[in-house]
Amino acid sequence: MNALSVKxxxxxxxxxxxxxxxxxEVPTNKVTALLGRxxxxxxxxxxxxxxxxxxxxxVELNGKEILGMQTHKIVQAGxxxxxxxxxxxxxxxxxxxxxxxxxxxxxxxxxxAVYDLFPELDTRAAQQxxxxxxxxxxxxxxxxxxLNKNEILLVDEPTKGLAPKLVTEVADVLAKVxxxxxxxxxxxxxxxxxxxxxxxxxxxxxxxxxxGGPENLHDDAWVHQMLGVSGGHx
Amino acid sequence: MDTFILIGITGIxxxxxxxxxxxxxxxxxxxxxxxxxxxxxxxxxGAFVGYWIATKLGPETSMVDFVIAMIVGGLAAGLFALAxxxxxxxxxxxxxxxxxxxxxxxSLVVGAVLAGWFGNDLIMFPTPMWFLxxxxxxxxxxxxxxVVYIATAVLLLIGNWILLKYTRIGLIIRAGVxxxxxxxxxxxxxxxxxxxxxxxxxxxxxxxxxxxxxYSNGVSPLIAGSYLIYGFIVVVIGGMGSVPGSFLAAMMIGxxxxxxxxxxxxxxxxxxxxxxxGVLLIRPxxxxxxxxx
Numbered sequence: 001m002n003a004l005s006v007k008x009x010x011x012x013x014x015x016x017x018x019x020x021x022x023x024x025e026v027p028t029n030k031v032t033a034l035l036g037r038x039x040x041x042x043x044x045x046x047x048x049x050x051x052x053x054x055x056x057x058x059v060e061l062n063g064k065e066i067l068g069m070q071t072h073k074i075v076q077a078g079x080x081x082x083x084x085x086x087x088x089x090x091x092x093x094x095x096x097x098x099x100x101x102x103x104x105x106x107x108x109x110x111x112x113a114v115y116d117l118f119p120e121l122d123t124r125a126a127q128q129x130x131x132x133x134x135x136x137x138x139x140x141x142x143x144x145x146x147l148n149k150n151e152i153l154l155v156d157e158p159t160k161g162l163a164p165k166l167v168t169e170v171a172d173v174l175a176k177v178x179x180x181x182x183x184x185x186x187x188x189x190x191x192x193x194x195x196x197x198x199x200x201x202x203x204x205x206x207x208x209x210x211x212g213g214p215e216n217l218h219d220d221a222w223v224h225q226m227l228g229v230s231g232g233h234x
Numbered sequence: 235m236d237t238f239i240l241i242g243i244t245g246i247x248x249x250x251x252x253x254x255x256x257x258x259x260x261x262x263x264x265x266x267x268x269x270x271x272x273x274x275x276x277x278x279x280g281a282f283v284g285y286w287i288a289t290k291l292g293p294e295t296s297m298v299d300f301v302i303a304m305i306v307g308g309l310a311a312g313l314f315a316l317a318x319x320x321x322x323x324x325x326x327x328x329x330x331x332x333x334x335x336x337x338x339x340x341s342l343v344v345g346a347v348l349a350g351w352f353g354n355d356l357i358m359f360p361t362p363m364w365f366l367x368x369x370x371x372x373x374x375x376x377x378x379x380x381v382v383y384i385a386t387a388v389l390l391l392i393g394n395w396i397l398l399k400y401t402r403i404g405l406i407i408r409a410g411v412x413x414x415x416x417x418x419x420x421x422x423x424x425x426x427x428x429x430x431x432x433x434x435x436x437x438x439x440x441x442x443x444x445x446x447x448x449y450s451n452g453v454s455p456l457i458a459g460s461y462l463i464y465g466f467i468v469v470v471i472g473g474m475g476s477v478p479g480s481f482l483a484a485m486m487i488g489x490x491x492x493x494x495x496x497x498x499x500x501x502x503x504x505x506x507x508x509x510x511x512g513v514l515l516i517r518p519x520x521x522x523x524x525x526x527x
Contacts, residue, residue, distance in 0.1 A: 050419060075421035087416045089409045091524065100405055101420045144420060 003028040003152045003182040004049070009057040009067075011041075011048050018044045019055065020206040026152060026199070031183045033197035033214070037228045041206045042186045043084055046154050049184075050074060050081050061151055076103070078151030082158060084186075086141040090130025094121055094140055097129050101144035114143045117173060135166030142173060152182045159189045171195060190217060190227075202226045239374035241492050247380030249488025250387030251449060254442030255465035256472070256480040257394060258315075258435020264411040264475020266428050268323060269330065272337035273439055273465065274458030275344035280311035280440020281359075281447045281457060282348060288360045295360040304386070304444045311440025312433040319432035324425070341458075348455035356452030365448065383445050387481070390438055394477045403430055411475035412524070467506060471513045473523020482521055 004026035011019040019041050026032045034042050048055045051071035059067040066074050075081070089097050098121070102110065115122040118139045124132065129140055138158055145153055158174060159167040171192045177183070178196045187193050193200070194217050202210035209226070216222045255277060262270050284307025291299040318340060326332045365382070368375035398404035406427045410417045417424045446461055447453040468487060472479030490509065491502035513520065 052415060052419075070423070071415070071418040072421050072423045075419060081419045083416065083419065087413055087419075089412050089416070091412060092405070092409060096405055096409075100409055100417070100422070103421055148421070 001028045002026060003062060004184065005058070005060040005063075006045070006049070007058040007060075009045065009048060009055050009059065011044055011053050011055040013044070013053060018206055019048065021057070022203070022206070022208055024201045024208050024211055026182065026184050028182050030198040031178045031185055031196045032199040032201060033193040034184060034186045034201050034203065035193065035227055036203035040203045042203055043156055045203070046081070046156050046184070046186060049154060050079065078149070080145035080148065080150040080153045082138075082141045082145050082153065082155040084156040084160060086134070086137040088129040088132075088137045088140045088144075090128065092129055093126050094129055094132070095125040097140050098143060098147060102147045104148070107147060110147045114146055117146070117176060118143055133166070134162050135169055138162065138166075138170050139173065142170075142177070146177065146181075150181065152184060153177070155183060155185045155187075157186055157188065159187065159192060167192070190223065193217065236373035237496075239372045240376060241496050242489060243371060243374070243376050243384075244380055245489030245492035246485055247377075247383040247488070248449075248492060249485040250383040251442055251446055251461065252464045252468050252488055253387045253481050253484035254390065254438050254445065255461050256468035256484055257390065257477050258431075258438045259465050260469045260472065260475055260477060260480045261407065261411070261431045262435050263469060265407060265414065265431050266323075266327070267330065268327075268333050268337075270337050270435075271334060271462075272318060272340035272344070273435070274462035275341045276311040276315050276436040276439035277443035277446065277458040277461060278344060278348060278455055279314045279443070280307035280436075281443030281453045282352070283307045283310035283440070284444035285357065285359055285447065285453045295362050297362045297364060299360075300362050304441050307444045308437040308441035311443065312437035315436025315439075316429060316433045319429055323432070324428075327425075345455045352453075352455065354454055354456055356450065356454045358452045359444070359447040361448050379448055383449070386441060386445060387484075390441070391477065391481050394434075397434075398477065403427060407431060464506075467510050469520075471510060471520055473520025476520065476522040476524075479520055479522030 002025040007023050009019050009022040022041070022045055034045065036042050044053065047053055049059050051069055051074045055067060057067065058065060061077055061079060064077070066077055066079070089100070092100070098114070120136060121139055121143055124136065129137060132140065142158070155174070158170050162170060167189060174192065175196050185197065194214060197214050200210070200212060200214045200217065201208055255273065259270060259273050262268050284303040287306045288295050288299060288303040291302065322336050323333065326336060365379040367378045369378055369381060398408055406417060406422055406424065407430070410424050410427050414424045446457055450457050464487065468480050468483045471487065472483030487506050487509070491506055494505040495502035
């Protein structure tokens with residue numbers, strides 16, 4: 001059973017053809033990593049699924065077409081998004097960032113689950129999100145997405161720009177979240193991908209060039225060929 | 235000293251009028267990126283509806299009558315702003331040049347319709363007799379109507395603050411001013427907040443229109459002109475999307491303009507433009523505005 005099915009997704013932005021018929025599936029209750037060199041269209045794929053960009057083709061969430069829907073309706077349908085660069089509301093407090101995200105009236109259990117995962121957010125509830133460290137802002141961004149019941153979580157480069165210690169913290173959190181959530185993860189950090197992903201998609205020049213299990217990530221030559229980086233042995 | 239107090243308080247009174255125009259402009263641009271040249275027509279609509287109500291309420295306008303006229307004028311302007319947003323602006327989001335053209339067009343149509351109906355001459359706005367009195371403040375005799383302008387602006391600022399700080403729609407507006415795409419990405423229809431802001435901006439401008447009519451000794455389709463220009467200056471100096479910034483900038487501009495005009499007649503506008511240029515050079519995001527990512 002697939003939570004998300006993307007078929008022949010084509011996107012043009014300002015006359016540039018970015019996605020050339022992207023097709024892949026995200027299996028339910030698994031973490032799928034979307035990999036590829038910089039600029040191949042990974043973030044564009046996520047943002048098109050979210051409705052930020054117009055595209056043609058098909059994006060189905062549990063069999064229901066969501067391509068062309070407004071962003072807030074896509075989210076209400078069950079797609080949560082943790083954007084690249086966190087995008088927390090800097091002038092709002094941590095608590096305000098979370099309460100903005102929480103839908104529905106009885107969220108006590110959701111808040112408790114989030115604070116169990118990120119105890120620091122509870123103690124910093126009154127602090128402005130803009131004054132938090134990068135790692136703490138990432139926690140706010142992930143926590144916002146987890147406050148509601150979602151069908152799938154889209155996470156865009158959660159460790160980008162973080163110090164190594166914070167990368168480990170975020171990786172720990174994602175590993176915990178991955179146990180209970182269907183996730184589509186865009187990530188450059190192969191160690192993190194190997195730790196959490198059960199399914200891998202590789203993109204190149206706006207197309208999917210590989211879709212399958214994560215076992216190839218341990219093959220240095222394959223990683224170098226597909227992703228242009230070393231580190232398959234890690 | 236009494237001259238200093240007189241000029242200072244009348245300057246604050248003038249600043250209060252600028253704030254009433256600018257607060258809505260600031261939120262509308264800050265949240266939606268809509269450069270609304272029709273904002274002056276909200277002021278004019280509020281002024282004329284307020285005038286109509288005041289004349290209907292009796293030959294002698296009491297303070298209660300005036301407040302009713304001001305609130306109804308504000309509501310009429312708010313509803314006009316909401317109608318304009320729903321009928322025109324919702325079709326033009328992210329199309330900035332089209333927005334500018336359409337809002338300029340609306341302001342021209344409103345001005346022409348009112349001029350055709352009432353003419354361009356000033357029509358005296360009925361006010362309570364108390365407005366013609368003066369209040370002694372530290373030896374300076376302050377015209378009583380200035381107190382009403384200042385009190386209205388302060389009430390609006392407090393109302394704005396309560397709305398933005400303690401309500402969910404206020405939270406959505408504050409977040410939307412920072413990053414409206416991310417508000418959508420949390421499952422919130424940010425366009426509902428747009429409508430609320432248009433209504434509130436129109437309401438404040440309509441209330442301002444009634445007070446500007448009193449300050450200008452009458453209502454006319456032309457009264458909004460200079461106030462709209464000063465409203466834009468206040469928004470730029472205070473910072474796009476910052477209501478407290480607009481308040482601070484409006485007060486500064488009102489006071490500086492009055493003092494400059496007192497010492498050299500006609501110097502006020504020049505000094506305000508110099509102030510605008512200085513802020514744009516030193517702090518382009520405005521006094522309390524935030525640099526956008």
